[in-house]
Amino acid sequence: MPIQYYIALAVTLFCIGVLGVLIRRNAIIIFMCIEMMLNAANLLLVAFSKTHAALPNNPLAGIDGQLFVFFVMVVAAAEVSVGLAIIVMMYRNTHSVDINFLNRLKN
Amino acid sequence: MNAIILSAILGVIMMFCSAFVKNKKSYKVVAFIGLIILLIANIIETYSHSFFTFPLYGMLSFDRFGLYLNSLIIVSVIIYFFLSSSEIEHVGEHVAEYFALIIFSLCGIFILTSFSNLLTLFLGIEIMSIPLYILTGSQKMSLISNEASLKYFLMGSFSTGLMLMGIALIYGGTETFDIAKIVNVHGGNISFLEVTGMLLMVASLCFKVSAAPFHFWTPDVYDGAPSVFTSFMATIIKIGGFIGFIRFLSARAEQTNVDYNNTFGIDWHFIFAIIIIATLIFGNITAIFQRSVKRMLAYSSIAQAGFMLFALFSMNDVSKEGFLLYAVAYSFATIGIFAILSKMSDVTLDGYNGLAKTHPALAFANVIFLLSLAGIPLTAGFFAKYYMLSSAVEVKGYLWLVIAGVIFAAISAYYYFRVIQSMYFKEGTTEFQYEISKPFTIGVIVLAILVILVGVFPQTILNYLYF
Numbered sequence: 001m002p003i004q005y006y007i008a009l010a011v012t013l014f015c016i017g018v019l020g021v022l023i024r025r026n027a028i029i030i031f032m033c034i035e036m037m038l039n040a041a042n043l044l045l046v047a048f049s050k051t052h053a054a055l056p057n058n059p060l061a062g063i064d065g066q067l068f069v070f071f072v073m074v075v076a077a078a079e080v081s082v083g084l085a086i087i088v089m090m091y092r093n094t095h096s097v098d099i100n101f102l103n104r105l106k107n
Numbered sequence: 108m109n110a111i112i113l114s115a116i117l118g119v120i121m122m123f124c125s126a127f128v129k130n131k132k133s134y135k136v137v138a139f140i141g142l143i144i145l146l147i148a149n150i151i152e153t154y155s156h157s158f159f160t161f162p163l164y165g166m167l168s169f170d171r172f173g174l175y176l177n178s179l180i181i182v183s184v185i186i187y188f189f190l191s192s193s194e195i196e197h198v199g200e201h202v203a204e205y206f207a208l209i210i211f212s213l214c215g216i217f218i219l220t221s222f223s224n225l226l227t228l229f230l231g232i233e234i235m236s237i238p239l240y241i242l243t244g245s246q247k248m249s250l251i252s253n254e255a256s257l258k259y260f261l262m263g264s265f266s267t268g269l270m271l272m273g274i275a276l277i278y279g280g281t282e283t284f285d286i287a288k289i290v291n292v293h294g295g296n297i298s299f300l301e302v303t304g305m306l307l308m309v310a311s312l313c314f315k316v317s318a319a320p321f322h323f324w325t326p327d328v329y330d331g332a333p334s335v336f337t338s339f340m341a342t343i344i345k346i347g348g349f350i351g352f353i354r355f356l357s358a359r360a361e362q363t364n365v366d367y368n369n370t371f372g373i374d375w376h377f378i379f380a381i382i383i384i385a386t387l388i389f390g391n392i393t394a395i396f397q398r399s400v401k402r403m404l405a406y407s408s409i410a411q412a413g414f415m416l417f418a419l420f421s422m423n424d425v426s427k428e429g430f431l432l433y434a435v436a437y438s439f440a441t442i443g444i445f446a447i448l449s450k451m452s453d454v455t456l457d458g459y460n461g462l463a464k465t466h467p468a469l470a471f472a473n474v475i476f477l478l479s480l481a482g483i484p485l486t487a488g489f490f491a492k493y494y495m496l497s498s499a500v501e502v503k504g505y506l507w508l509v510i511a512g513v514i515f516a517a518i519s520a521y522y523y524f525r526v527i528q529s530m531y532f533k534e535g536t537t538e539f540q541y542e543i544s545k546p547f548t549i550g551v552i553v554l555a556i557l558v559i560l561v562g563v564f565p566q567t568i569l570n571y572l573y574f
Contacts, residue, residue: 007279044275
């Protein structure tokens, strides 16, 4: 398959994620949309890694792209643990995960 | 290398302290001693060798600029701990963890001063940011702290997503993550993927340093976080983000023989000029209308970021020196102001009424810090702003930007002087939440003297960059 298909798919997923962050009001859904952005980037990294490996110059070409994906997964896991803790802390105090509660600091 | 490894070890030691040491007062002593060891180790690495030698595979590279910035950052953190560690003890129960998180975040900054690969840039930014989300929400029962923490977390991880997409696109366009190799891959021709990736990276790094189109989270987060941690975020973390930004762009600028402006296929001077102008306008104009000094300082930190962006705009030798001076001037002055602010019970302008009568020494030091932020001569802020603006003069065709910078520096004096007016010319009694101890007063005065010394002899700071 040509690389353009992968780019189109990854960019579409990324845009869905960005739109979700901007539009949705539920903290957990926003969080899932952010994860989707990260995974769109992961998909793109793996796809590029495969294309670069097909180039004849270097047998190890493209391996760093796949390596990057593992680091992204680890960092995303660390972010999830902190983020869910923050959302739980907010739920304990307000009994809601609605982002509209974020207006106390506006004035 | 020393600073990265030892700071990670120190963070782990702090976490073990919370399990095995019951006396809360002893945590700050451990952190203090650890930081001094860190400083010594970093200076040893600057002048002779690293304790640790193993292959880095082009992930990190250590140069004088990065190592010197490490030392300056460690000194800032030592000052910050000296002045504010007693407030850290009052934030919540888990005191040792707060110290540990601050030190882990420091480890991320040390990676940012030495990365040479997009992977380490990403890891450094994340190691720097994730502990901060926790520190912002450390007052678990306070709704304001919760809100700030959630907002910071969502905005921060959103910008991480942007950065990752940017990295993936740059990788697609150039087949490498090495920031030094990226430029020369296609013999100067730049693919569409790479340009898009660069724009996404710049947007996400602008998030981290709170530059203008992406600054909107800053006032809320700085206002909602506990004051001690706002101090850390506004100074050391902001400098750390800028170092990452500067290294990312300057590595590319140095690798090509062509003009920095043509390195990316876009008019980068113009883009940064727009960002700087927008940052200065938003930061300065909104700061004028604030009643709360803490919120005013948040907007002022946006405005100061606008001046630090000049280093990215001009990207020459003068701007590198200017950034060093600005980092010192800005973080010393802001740490000093926040150290006094976090002891006060009322952080609005009225809270400062009559400070000069009750605590003349603190008020005088506060005046020096505010003057330094406003850029009045004989304080560190003046030469910092001077270097930044003169680096921009060397770029042809952007004199209007320099003039705008001077005008906004003058506007910023207005809201800094309002605090001085409250302290000296209004009646009232300042109430303090926490006791003002003698060592604290002496520490603040010494910091004020340091700010003046840097303002009178800026070359002493810059000399260490070369000798």
